[in-house]
Structure formats: C-alpha cells, structure tokens
Amino acid sequence: MSKYALVLLRHGEGAWNKENRFCSWVDQKLSSDGVKEALDCGKLLKELGYEFDIVFTSILSRSIQTAWLVLEAMGQEWVPIEKSWRLNERHYGALIGLNRAEMALNHGEEQVKIWRRSYGVMPPPIDESHPYFFEIYNDRRYNTCDIAKDELPRTESLKEVLERLLPYWEDIIVPKIKEGRRVLISAHGNSSRALLKHLEGISDEEIANLTLPTGVPVLLELDENLHPIKPHELLGDQGAIQAAIKKVEDQGKAVASKT
Numbered sequence: 001m002s003k004y005a006l007v008l009l010r011h012g013e014g015a016w017n018k019e020n021r022f023c024s025w026v027d028q029k030l031s032s033d034g035v036k037e038a039l040d041c042g043k044l045l046k047e048l049g050y051e052f053d054i055v056f057t058s059i060l061s062r063s064i065q066t067a068w069l070v071l072e073a074m075g076q077e078w079v080p081i082e083k084s085w086r087l088n089e090r091h092y093g094a095l096i097g098l099n100r101a102e103m104a105l106n107h108g109e110e111q112v113k114i115w116r117r118s119y120g121v122m123p124p125p126i127d128e129s130h131p132y133f134f135e136i137y138n139d140r141r142y143n144t145c146d147i148a149k150d151e152l153p154r155t156e157s158l159k160e161v162l163e164r165l166l167p168y169w170e171d172i173i174v175p176k177i178k179e180g181r182r183v184l185i186s187a188h189g190n191s192s193r194a195l196l197k198h199l200e201g202i203s204d205e206e207i208a209n210l211t212l213p214t215g216v217p218v219l220l221e222l223d224e225n226l227h228p229i230k231p232h233e234l235l236g237d238q239g240a241i242q243a244a245i246k247k248v249e250d251q252g253k254a255v256a257s258k259t
C-alpha cells in the first residue's frame with residue numbers, strides 16, 4: 001500500500017514547444033492547445049478523484065498558468081500555490097531560442113540528443129551577446145530568488161538541475177507531503193525528469209530514455225520514506241501518451257523547420 005500519492009506535471013504546450021525552439025528560461029505563455037491540455041488534465045484528475053492541498057510551480061508563466069487551469073477544471077481554485085525558481089526548466093544556456101531541427105541539421109541528431117537528454121553534458125553558457133540574455137536576467141522575478149542574481153545559472157546539465165532542485169524538494173516539499181498534504185508539482189520536462197531520476201533511482205545512462213509529454217500527469221506512489229512502491233505512471237489514454245512522447249522525441253530530428 002502506498003502512503004502518499006505525488007502528482008508531477010509538465011505544463012501544457014507553450015508557444016515555443018509548437019515552434020520547436022528551446023524555451024527554457026524564456027517566459028512563454030501556453031499556446032491555445034496548451035490551454036486545452038491543462039484543462040483536460042484537470043478534468044482527468046477530477047474524474048479520477050484527485051484532490052490537492054498545495055501546488056508547487058516554477059516562476060515561469062507556463063507552469064503557473066497550467067496550475068491555475070488544472071485547479072480551475074478541478075473546481076479547486078482556492079488551493080494555495082507556491083513558486084520557486086528551483087522548479088524552473090533546465091537552463092539551456094546558449095541554445096535558448098534555437099530551433100531543434102535546425103540544430104540537428106547543423107550539429108547532427110546525436111549531438112542534439114546529448115544536449116537534450118544526457119545527464120552530465122552542459123550546453124555552452126549564455127552570455128550578454130545572446131538575444132535573450134537581458135530579457136531573462138533583467139526580469140524582476142529573478143530578484144526574488146533565494147540566491148543572488150549573479151549566482152543564478154548561465155547553463156545547466158540535468159545534474160545541475162537536480163542539485164538546485166533537491167534543497168527545495170527536501171526542505172519545502174517533503175515536509176508538506178509528510179504532513180499529509182496532497183501535492184501537485186506543475187513544472188517542466190527536465191525539472192520533472194530530474195526529480196523522477198532522484199526519486200526512482202534512475203541511472204545516469206537510463207535517464208536519457210525518459211521523455212515527458214506536455215500536459216500529462218505523472219503519478220508516483222510513495223511509501224512512508226518517500227520511496228516509490230512501483231514505477232511512475234503516466235495517467236490518461238496510453239496510445240495518445242505514447243504518440244505525444246514520440247512527438248517530443250522527434251523534435252530533435254533533422255527535418256526542415258516550419259517557418
């Protein structure tokens with residue numbers, strides 16, 4: 001028997017998911033399809049009988065907007081939401097804004113897969129010459145973090161994501177779960193992968209094969225020590241989920257991009 005059920009969620013599709021660009025710390029809203037995904041996700045969780053006592057999000061709008069829409073569809077708008085940069089998407093460094101298919105044409109699909117899914121490889125860091133540098137670091141949300149702005153990452157591998165996420169998980173989220181609060185985490189593809197790697201003990205090699213689609217709730221059933229009692233489960237229509245995973249994986253193929 002599980003003692004706790006934790007639900008993790010990659011936000012609904014954002015505008016740059018659609019355009020196949022690395023979005024990362026650029027603040028994009030949900031696309032119209034992403035809004036529908038978030039509402040459908042809330043409806044599904046309601047049908048399945050889930051209730052939440054607290055929701056954790058990143059400080060990027062697409063994860064917050066997803067949390068709002070999920071709670072609205074569940075009729076649980078009153079549930080408190082806590083936000084932290086530590087749940088932000090992985091910082092993709094100089095790759096931010098670039099089109100994955102064009103990157104695959106220029107650098108090869110294998111290199112793009114390494115950048116996207118390996119555990120330890122960091123893309124080149126972002127610097128002031130990057131078109132999105134000032135949009136990111138001049139945004140006042142990054143004055144509110146628990147570390148100084150000049151200590152915030154300029155690029156990250158999944159390893160660095162896990163290292164900055166773990167203190168928040170251990171110090172803020174775990175105590176809520178142990179108090180019996182039912183927790184939803186509305187985060188991102190790679191911040192969710194990092195947490196799943198930690199909780200499920202997925203190896204550095206095996207994590208490269210885990211891809212999460214947008215808007216699909218991931219259920220983790222945990223024992224009293226917060227160890228999973230079985231592998232995570234993606235909730236919903238399994239055929240549609242597999243198709244959505246393939247779509248995300250195929251974003252790194254060297255096909256001509258739609259402009």
Ligand SMILES: O=C(OP(=O)(O)O)[C@H](O)COP(=O)(O)O
Pocket residue numbers: 010011014017021022023024025089116187188189190248
């Ligand atoms: O912003 C991103 O993720 P998100 O849509 O989960 O926030 C990344 O660009 C995801 O890219 P990836 O699927 O190539 O790791």
